[in-house]
Amino acid sequence: MTTPKPKDAAAPGPGGGDAVPPITPSGLELPVVARAEDVDAARIGEPGAYPFTRGVFPNGYRGRLWTIRQYSGFGSAEESNARYRFLLEQGQTGLSVALDLPTQCGLDPTDPLARAEIGKVGVSLSNLSEMEVLFDGVDLSKISTSFTINGTAAIIYAMYVACADKKDVPREALTGTIQNDILKEYVARGTWIFPVRPSMRMIADSILYSNETTPRFNPISIAGAHVRDAGATAVEEMAYTLANGVAYVEELLRRGADPERFAARLSFFFYVHMDLMEEVAKFRAGRRIWASLIRDRFGVESPKAQLFRFGVVCGGSSLTSAQPYNNIIRVTVETMAAVLGGAQSIFTCAYDEAFQIPTEFSAELALRTQQIIAHESGLARTVDPFGGSYAMEDLTNRTEEAIRAVMDEIDAYGGVEKAIEDGWMQARIARRAYERKTKVDRGETVVVGQNRYRRDDQTDDYGEVFKLDPAAARRVVEKYEALRDSRDSQAVERALAALRRAAWGQENVLPYLVDCCHAYATVGEMVAELKREWGEFQEPVRL
Amino acid sequence: MSAAASKLAGKRILIAKPGLDGHDIGAKVVALALRDAGAEVIYTGLRKAPDYIARVAVDEDVDAVGLSILSGSHVALVEETVRHLKAMDAADIPLFLGGTIAKEDHATLRAAGVVDIFTSDMAIEEVVDRLAERLDALQESRA
Numbered sequence: 009m010t011t012p013k014p015k016d017a018a019a020p021g022p023g024g025g026d027a028v029p030p031i032t033p034s035g036l037e038l039p040v041v042a043r044a045e046d047v048d049a050a051r052i053g054e055p056g057a058y059p060f061t062r063g064v065f066p067n068g069y070r071g072r073l074w075t076i077r078q079y080s081g082f083g084s085a086e087e088s089n090a091r092y093r094f095l096l097e098q099g100q101t102g103l104s105v106a107l108d109l110p111t112q113c114g115l116d117p118t119d120p121l122a123r124a125e126i127g128k129v130g131v132s133l134s135n136l137s138e139m140e141v142l143f144d145g146v147d148l149s150k151i152s153t154s155f156t157i158n159g160t161a162a163i164i165y166a167m168y169v170a171c172a173d174k175k176d177v178p179r180e181a182l183t184g185t186i187q188n189d190i191l192k193e194y195v196a197r198g199t200w201i202f203p204v205r206p207s208m209r210m211i212a213d214s215i216l217y218s219n220e221t222t223p224r225f226n227p228i229s230i231a232g233a234h235v236r237d238a239g240a241t242a243v244e245e246m247a248y249t250l251a252n253g254v255a256y257v258e259e260l261l262r263r264g265a266d267p268e269r270f271a272a273r274l275s276f277f278f279y280v281h282m283d284l285m286e287e288v289a290k291f292r293a294g295r296r297i298w299a300s301l302i303r304d305r306f307g308v309e310s311p312k313a314q315l316f317r318f319g320v321v322c323g324g325s326s327l328t329s330a331q332p333y334n335n336i337i338r339v340t341v342e343t344m345a346a347v348l349g350g351a352q353s354i355f356t357c358a359y360d361e362a363f364q365i366p367t368e369f370s371a372e373l374a375l376r377t378q379q380i381i382a383h384e385s386g387l388a389r390t391v392d393p394f395g396g397s398y399a400m401e402d403l404t405n406r407t408e409e410a411i412r413a414v415m416d417e418i419d420a421y422g423g424v425e426k427a428i429e430d431g432w433m434q435a436r437i438a439r440r441a442y443e444r445k446t447k448v449d450r451g452e453t454v455v456v457g458q459n460r461y462r463r464d465d466q467t468d469d470y471g472e473v474f475k476l477d478p479a480a481a482r483r484v485v486e487k488y489e490a491l492r493d494s495r496d497s498q499a500v501e502r503a504l505a506a507l508r509r510a511a512w513g514q515e516n517v518l519p520y521l522v523d524c525c526h527a528y529a530t531v532g533e534m535v536a537e538l539k540r541e542w543g544e545f546q547e548p549v550r551l
Numbered sequence: 552m553s554a555a556a557s558k559l560a561g562k563r564i565l566i567a568k569p570g571l572d573g574h575d576i577g578a579k580v581v582a583l584a585l586r587d588a589g590a591e592v593i594y595t596g597l598r599k600a601p602d603y604i605a606r607v608a609v610d611e612d613v614d615a616v617g618l619s620i621l622s623g624s625h626v627a628l629v630e631e632t633v634r635h636l637k638a639m640d641a642a643d644i645p646l647f648l649g650g651t652i653a654k655e656d657h658a659t660l661r662a663a664g665v666v667d668i669f670t671s672d673m674a675i676e677e678v679v680d681r682l683a684e685r686l687d688a689l690q691e692s693r694a
Contacts, residue, residue, distance in 0.1 A: 109571035109622055113598070121600060124627035125571050198573020198597045238576040329672050363651055365623075438579035442675075445580055449674035458672060473655070476623075549596040551582055 032286045033453070034241040036406050042398035051296070052401060055391040057311070058303065060295040061404065063350040064315040068391030069382075073101075074346075075353035076378050077154055077319065081106035081131035082365050083480035084487075085141035088131040093145060094368065098375055102184070103146070104154040104355060106130030107164070112199040114160045114535030117481075117488045126481035129365075130156075133164065134484075135530045137491055139171045148177045153184035154229070154319070154353070159201040161188035162214040163534050166521035169222065173526070185226040185275060185319070188214060191252040192231050194428045194545065195437060196238040201535060204425055206542035208259045210517060215260060217518035219270055228256065229319065231277040237324045239441025242281065242290045243407060247414035248424075248433070249276060250297055255424045257306060267306055271313035275352075278318060280342040281326045285403055287342070288394055291318070291349030293408035320346045323357025331457030332470040335359035340377055347387045348394055354378055360470045367472045431548030438551065488530070495528040503527040504537050511541040553676070555683040560589030562686065565613040567595040567604040569628045570620060577649055577671060578619035584675045588683070601628060605635035608644050615686055621650040626659055633664045645689055647682060 031037050053059050056066030065071065078095055080103075081088045092103055107130040110122035116134050117126050126132050133139055143153075148171070157164045165186045172182055190207040193200045200207070211228065218227035232240075232249035240248065253274065260270050276294070280287050298316035302308045322342035327335040336359045346354050358366035358374040366374065382388055394400040418427055427433045447453040454460045507520040517538075524534050566582045568575055575597055582592045593611055595604060608616050616636075620628055629648060636642050648660060649669040657668055666685050669678045 109573075113571050115571070121571060121598070124624040124631075125622055128623045129572075193573070196573075196576070198575060199571075238574075329670070364653065438576060438583065441576045442580045442583045445675050449676060473653075547596045549594055551579060551586065551592070551594060 032242075032403075033281070033283050034243040034286060034407070034410065036243070036286075036403070036410060038403065038406070042402040044398060046398055046402035046405070047396065048401075048405075051405065052395065055395075058314060059299045060314065060316060061292050062392040062395045064295065064317055064352075066391070068350070069347075069388035070391075073382050073388060074351055075102040075152065075319075076100050076375065076382075077102040077104045077353045077355050078371060078375055079104040079106050079156065079321070079355050080366075080371065082129075083127040083131065083476055084484050085131055085133065085138045087477065087480060089142050089144055089146075091368075091371075092142075095371070095375065096146070096151070098372060099379060100375055102152045102154065102353065104156065105142070107155065107157055108132045109199070110134075111164075111531055112157060112159060114163075114201050114531055116530050116532030117485050119532060123481075126484050127476065132481075132484045133167070134488055134532065135491060135528050136167055136170050136174070136525045137528060138487070139167050140174060143171060143175075148172050148175060149181040155184070155186045158187050158190055158193045158197070159199045159207075160531055160535060161186045162210050162518060163521055163525075163531055165214055165218070165227065166518060167525045169522050170525035179221050180223060182222045183224045185229045186214070187231055187277065188228040189231045189252065189277075191255060191424055191428060192234055192248070195248070195433045196234040200545045200547075202538065202542045203545045204429060206511075206538075207545075208255075208425075210538075211256065212259050212263050212265070213516045213518050215256075215270055215273070216263065216265055217516055219273060223273075226273055226275045229275045229277045230256065233277050233279040233321055233324070235437055236279040236281070239437045239444055241440065242283070242286050243410045244414055244440070245278060246290050246294045246297075246407075247411045247418070249278070250294065250301065250411065251415050251418045251424050253298065254301060254305075257302075261306070267302075267308045268310045268313050271302055271306075271308055272310070272315070276316060276318035278320050279324050280320050280322045280346045280349075281324075282338060282341060284341055284345040284348070285400065286407070287345040288349045289400060289403040289407040291351070292394075292400070292404045293411055294318070295350070296404075296408060297411060317352045319353035319355070320349075320351045321355045321357065322346060323361055325362075327357060327359070327362035328455060328458045329363050329470075330455075330462065330468055331466060332359055332362075332468060334457050335362070336373065336377070339374065340381070343377055343381050344385070344387060347381060348392075350392060360474070363470075364474045365476065367474050369472060429548065431550035434548070435550050491528060492530075499527040500524075500529045500533070503529055504533060507534060508537045508541060511538050553680050553683075555680045555687065556588045556676075558687050559585065559679070559683050562590045562615070563593065563611060563613045564590050565593045565595070565604070565608050565611060565616045567599055567607070567616060567618050568597050568620075569599055569601050569604055569618055569632060570622060570624050571598055572620055572622035572624070573597055574621040575619070577621070578617075580675060581617060581619070581649060581669075581678060584679050585682075588679050601631035602635045604632055605639055605641065608636065609639050609641045613644060615645045615647060615682070617647040617649060617682075619649045620652070623651070623653075625650065625652055626656055626663075629660055629665060630663050643693075645686065647685075649678070
């Protein structure tokens with residue numbers, strides 16, 4: 009007697025089928041074979057058309073390649089300026105500024121909490137004079153600049169506008185991005201300053217000001233990358249990010265802003281980890297969900313406002329210090345996933361980035377990885393090469409459903425602001441990180457060279473060791489003190505007082521921040537004024 | 552749970568984030584693992600000054616302090632924490648360090664008073680076991 013075999017077990021091959029686990033890192037169980045009936049052409053659509061599964065532009069990368077944007081910055085403005093010029097000479101097409109923690113947390117270099125951290129994870133940028141040095145010889149009307157800055161994003165953006173003024177670059181010519189996504193800072197990255205409400209106000213202020221003043225600039229990049237790196241799965245990364253995006257849209261709508269206009273300048277930022285199929289599906293599903301949220305939930309018809317444009321970073325916690333050269337291969341696979349997923353800008357981590365600031369050698373290799381994929385691999389030739397693939401369309405559908413389910417959970421809890429203020433989201437991510445770590449420790453998640461195929465005589469050397477110039481921090485402090493002595497202190501006082509009045513009232517604080525920057529007020533001084541009016545975020549410490 | 556880890560039951564351990572580094576997942580994962588091993592864990596939250604951390608360690612009468620630092624500022628922050636612990640007459644509280652800690656700094660950090668250093672490529676069980684063993688050995692040697 010024979011029983012009919014289930015479809016997916018119709019023809020078992022050699023080995024019985026357990027060489028590769030059926031479950032993705034996000035926990036989605038996939039069939040061995042996806043089939044034509046899993047693909048619904050109506051859900052896919054065309055590139056550049058609703059629901060944008062296949063990409064935001066009809067011609068993909070034919071018209072314009074993604075922006076090659078390597079995150080970089082360390083020590084003083086002089087040293088970072090030299091690295092930027094090097095990267096631009098090597099064919100990088102946009103700048104991405106890494107800022108040190110004092111600048112990110114709104115502390116001047118002489119603050120007791122700041123001294124040990126000056127220039128360590130990025131460049132110190134305490135006032136406009138430092139930014140003028142940072143972009144010396146860089147044409148701000150031609151190069152787009154991205155700033156990974158959140159707690160002090162509005163201030164750094166105001167400084168960029170003031171810097172353009174100084175260099176006689178018209179404000180409307182400025183292109184680039186500030187991350188300016190505070191919600192995920194409370195959850196994962198930790199550079200919050202003010203409580204949630206005034207932070208949301210300052211973000212709305214900066215978006216509205218930027219839409220008017222620098223219309224080609226992206227005043228926010230809603231980022232999932234950091235919650236992902238902290239432990240969230242690909243599905244959760246996208247769900248939390250879209251939920252945060254909804255929160256920003258709602259804030260702007262409360263301010264009476266026109267969604268046709270502001271939604272067109274919202275952008276996103278994600279990590280790409282190693283499961284190429286799941287990562288590509290994540291981006292395709294994300295584009296589709298965002299377009300439907302903008303159209304159906306917020307009733308915005310303009311296709312430009314429905315576009316889900318995003319940048320990515322490849323590497324992060326997927327990189328290992330065990331057999332570090334394997335990271336070059338990992339970053340290559342992740343970059344391919346980003347391209348197949350239709351990213352607008354890509355940052356490839358250097359193989360040594362998991363444990364030090366990249367050397368010039370490793371930074372160049374990371375840049376070349378993108379250039380090889382862009383110009384030699386053929387991946388950029390045809391839009392959405394995975395489109396119509398049974399496996400990819402099936403996985404995109406499953407991923408979309410899983411993302412929507414997590415978004416529903418957040419809604420059921422009471423929305424992102426509540427989930428963050430209560431520490432619910434933070435605790436959830438910490439728990440997920442613990443699970444992820446345990447899976448790697450037990451070998452359930454394979455990490456080559458670390459928990460599988462490890463050699464007893466493995467050295468884990470990574471070549472050149474990057475050494476930060478120990479004098480850089482001292483120079484930063486000296487320049488800071490010299491500036492405070494030489495500037496017009498009455499003009500500084502006036503500008504700061506005006507800023508505080510604006511913060512107390514309802515006015516947009518951005519014009520006042522730009523005035524403060526022009527007067528060479530420091531980041532720490534501006535933050536101190538705002539803290540007096542707005543207070544500080546009280547971290548919910550909950551495990 | 553290993554024999555060593557079971558000795559953590561009832562131990563009071565302070566997990567702290569000195570400096571401005573906002574990467575707290577490593578600290579939280581270790582805190583959760585120690586709690587699962589039966590320890591009583593106090594977590595400071597982000598951006599704490601070394602003198603604050605030392606003060607909490609003394610006030611809470613902890614058996615160990617674990618600092619988590621991923622910003623590269625570990626040497627200065629460890630030295631400062633040790634200085635404050637000494638000033639509060641609490642230099643006997645064992646200090647552990649976790650995070651992104653360059654190998655060439657390990658000797659300096661141990662000389663400054665760090666009992667052990669844990670990095671992200673270590674299995675979490677190994678971290679818990681080693682911490683338990685070190686605490687046990689210290690207790691033996693002091694008894």
